[in-house]
Amino acid sequence: MNINRRLLCGAAFALSALATTPAFAQVELQWWHAMTGANNDVIVRLAEEFNQSQKEFKVVPTYKGSYPDTLNAGIAAFRAGNAPHILQVFEVGTATMMGAKGAIKPVQDLMKEAGETFDPKSYLPAITGYYSTVKGEMLSFPFNSSSAVMWINKDQFRKAGLDPDKPPKTWPEVFEAAKKLKTVSPTCGFSSAWITWLNIEQLGAWHNTPIGSKANGMDGFDTTFQINQPLFVRHLQNLMDLQKDKTFDYSGRTNTGEGRFTSGECPLFLTSSAFFGNVKANAKFEWTNAVMPYYPDVAGAPQNSIIGGASLWVMGGKKADEYKGVAKFFTFLSNVDRQVKLHTESGYLPITKAAYEKVKASGFYQQNPHLETPLIQLNNKEPTENSRGLRFGGLVQIRDMWAEEYEAALTGKKTAKEAMDAAVSRGNEVLRQFERTVSR
Amino acid sequence: MEKRVVFHGKLLPFLLLAPQLLVTLIFFYLPAGQAVWQSFLVQDAFGLSTEFVWFENYQILFSKADYYRTMLTTAIFSSLVAFFSLSIALLFAVQADKHIKFATGYKTLLIWPYAVAPAIAGVLWLFMFQPSLGLVSQSIRAAGFEWNPLLNQNHAMALVVMAATWKQISYNFLFFLAGLQAIPKSVIEAAAIDGATPMRRFWTIIFPLLSPTTFFLLVVNIVYVFFDTFGIIDAATQGGPAKGTETLVYKVFSDGKSGGDLGGSAAQSVVLMVIVIALTAIQFRYVERKVQY
DSSP states (O other): OHHHHHHHHHHHHHHHHHHTOOTTSOEEEEEEEOOOHHHHHHHHHHHHHHHHHOSSEEEEEEEOSSHHHHHHHHHHHHHTTOOOSEEEEEGGGHHHHHHOGGGEEOHHHHHHHHTOOOOGGGBOHHHHGGGBOTTOOBOSEEEEEEEEEEEEEHHHHHHTTOOTTSOOOBHHHHHHHHHHHTTTSTTOSEEESSHHIIIIIIHHHHTTOOSBHHHHTTTOSOOOBOTTSHHHHHHHHHHHHHHTTTSBOOOOSSSGGGHHHHTTSOSEEEEEGGGHHHHHHHOOSOEEEEOOOBOTTSTTOSOOOOEEEEEEEEESSOOHHHHHHHHHHHHHHHOHHHHHHHHHHHOOOOOBHHHHHHHHHTTHHHHOHHHHHHHHHHTSSOOOTTTSOOOOTTHHHHHHHHHHHHHHHHTTSSOHHHHHHHHHHHHHHHHHHHHHHHOO | OOOSOOOOSSHHHHHHHHHHHHHHIIIIIHHHHHHHHHTTEEEOTTSSOEEEOTTHHHHHHHTOHHHHHHHHHHHHHHHHHHHHHHHHHHHHHHHHTSOOTTHHHHHHHHHGGGGSOHHHHHHHHHHHHOTTTOHHHHHHHHTTOOOOTTTOHHHHHHHHHHHHHHHHHHHHHHHHHHHHHTSOHHHHHHHHHTTOOHHHHIIIIIHHHHHHHHHHHHHHHHHHHHHTTHHHHHHHTTTOSTTTTOOHHHHHHHHHHTSOOHHHHHHHHHHHHHHHHHHHHHIIIIIGGGOOO
């Protein structure tokens, strides 16, 4: 009895001592992210390097599940009053974050208030444009960026009598190549992961065609979708025709179908440039990648591709010294040599111009041309209002709706026009709902 | 002479009931009440702006043809899962109840899947049936059948029904086995002596005597398929292709989670709650009459 009481007292004392940790402690900065495997190691290493580089601040990374899970965890934590300092949000969540004015701290303001040297012009516009206002103010800090490219199985190309060093450039050429490839891979001529990102979002930007009004939503939340325009309907119609004999074969809404490329089943595969690590580790054949195909009869094509991936949002309502730490961390991340290392080791795109130029000058791309493909695409032309990026509220859910319409069309339940019309009207409903909740 | 114990005053009974009432209040009525309240609001995901809209969320919900389709999908999915999980579990239980070698071993193995989380069950089945790489789908295709749950709604439905059924069989099996063991052997032996075949013994003695268990399981299974299966659906099909496997609870989950539409999602969960309460009430009112305790 006595011993127990003493133990309890001791425990209580220890607890109270912990609770009143003295003032010399570091300022902790919570960083919630969605990275697994090798990418998680990158995050942990970055945090460790930053923590060792100075004594004042300590960045604590925490894995919070998939991209949507992490976004939801951040939102729920904000509602409960204990949001992290830094939240990694995927690119489709950009409008959701931006619409929550009181919940976030724009990166531009953060850097200015903390007195960090910060020049928005030193970042690659194709990347920061996605995360900036129309006036060019950077809202979130780009972290891991990628773009969509076309992956090629060189061995299968040769078997089918195609020249893998001259990959198809246009969509008609892709369709022709896929028909030949089908003779060596009967279940799949070509395919695409992220069906809507590739075949609606990227397709629009690459052809300088808007998918929504108001500069793809960048100029205001009162935007409406325009993806029932001829380009999008024709592309879906082509995929529908080719699906019948599996010259094109559907691989699902996300990237779970990517295994069909690395296993050798689909010799031509459109997906993210971030697929690089996986291909390098798992493909037992000679491979390369190439820029996305385009329709040559569309004026202005190819324009430039848009990014995928995620950026770091700073949450609102934190203390000034905590913001100072976050700003220091972002300066740390922007360091040229660190960006070069990140890019060449992980395959993430560099975010500053200086880092890109340095890697280019080093001759790295001669040995690793597939790492430059997404950069060539992103910088192909000066971005227009149709190719700067997308800003649609509720895009996470809208992508699912679009995928549903694509599935209905590919199974012959709807015509291409019916499917894209429905994709527009269902998407617009979500946009109106979002507009209603953010405008007040 | 009054022999019953009579408690005077109302304090003690209330005190004794309090813990249970408190638990029910905090963990059931409070969240349910919050859902009802939320269903009258239009709110952004962060909770920064809120508007009270009365029944607008419900109006929007019932004005959409998609919602009725989801109800139909749910009805098909639930009946298939309830039917298969109950009948297969009963078959297994009857077989395991026989005097066979290693009976305990079989029983343990049959109960095992119940310990698997729904999302993991979904992923397991997804791997096995993945159209191009899955072990099972490869053998199905080798047999000449074109298996493609990514585009074929019937295949996708079959996939989630199988996964949800497999997951629930263990639970049902456990209860059926207990129910079977509670049936007095003398009754069955008497019937056997009278010359009743095993089939006849099952349908005229065992099945009726099992009816309390079957009824209980029916209620539990309906609740299971209505609420507990979204993990499987999310992992295996995400409600696709083209809404082919989107059930009511999955829609609540996806509209609330990926759509951030908390008001609409709350309205759906209230509707779902009403449906399940009604179903359970009907079961108790009509089906229970046929149960022989």
